[in-house]
Amino acid sequence: MKIIKLTESDLYKIVRRVINETKEPLTEQIVIDNVKISPINSKYGGPVSLEYNGITTKYTINVKVSKLGITLYHGKIGVVSIWKDKTTNGIWAKDNTGKLFKLEKAQIDKMIKAAKSNDKSFTIAGVGEVKGISGDYNATLTKII
Numbered sequence: 001m002k003i004i005k006l007t008e009s010d011l012y013k014i015v016r017r018v019i020n021e022t023k024e025p026l027t028e029q030i031v032i033d034n035v036k037i038s039p040i041n042s043k044y045g046g047p048v049s050l051e052y053n054g055i056t057t058k059y060t061i062n063v064k065v066s067k068l069g070i071t072l073y074h075g076k077i078g079v080v081s082i083w084k085d086k087t088t089n090g091i092w093a094k095d096n097t098g099k100l101f102k103l104e105k106a107q108i109d110k111m112i113k114a115a116k117s118n119d120k121s122f123t124i125a126g127v128g129e130v131k132g133i134s135g136d137y138n139a140t141l142t143k144i145i
Contacts, residue, residue, distance in 0.1 A: 012129045015085070015092060016100055028083040030091060032108055035115045037082060045078025045096025047144055050115035057118060059141035065099065065128050067135035073099065077139075101128040101137060111141075119143070 006014070029038030036051040040058060047058045064074045077095040082103075084091050091103040103111075107124040114122045121142040128137040 008127070009134050011088075012100060012102075012134055016098075016129065028081065030082055030084050033112050035112045037108075037111060037115075039079040039082060041078065043080075045080045048079045048082070048141065050111060052112075052115040055118070057115060058144040059114075059121075060144060061095075061139055061141050063095075063099075063101075063128075063137055063139040065135050065137045072135055073097070099128055101139075102126055114141070 029036055031037075034052060036049075038049050038051075040046040040049050047060050050057050050059065061077050061079065062075065063077050065072045077097060077099070080094050080096055082091070082093045091108060093101045093103060095101070103124070104126055107126055110122055110124050113119070121140060123138060123140045125136065125138045127134055129135070
């Protein structure tokens, strides 16, 4: 067996290629700490659903993706799929424009806290990718009333 070292950029490209080559869309949901996180509309993308103790809260997402201070995308997105990478144990989301977002433990913890406390809005930040270029993202999730 041969061990290959990958950069984070290489990993994004591989994940993107696997998603694009998958015939069946990934519509998985994840459950962490009794909170189910799932896309509402896996065909066209839409809000994300957080469910805890039988209470489902839906959130719209506005995101800003930038690289070296240059904004690559700023606006509303819809989540198409969310899944747990069984190899790295990382959590990934894909939006309706083809962007990939890696959700670190801190972002997931914020989502879990928001679901449990029924927050009206919250912000997460991390690393995302637009058309093969990785960059930083800030996303504000706002409760749909």
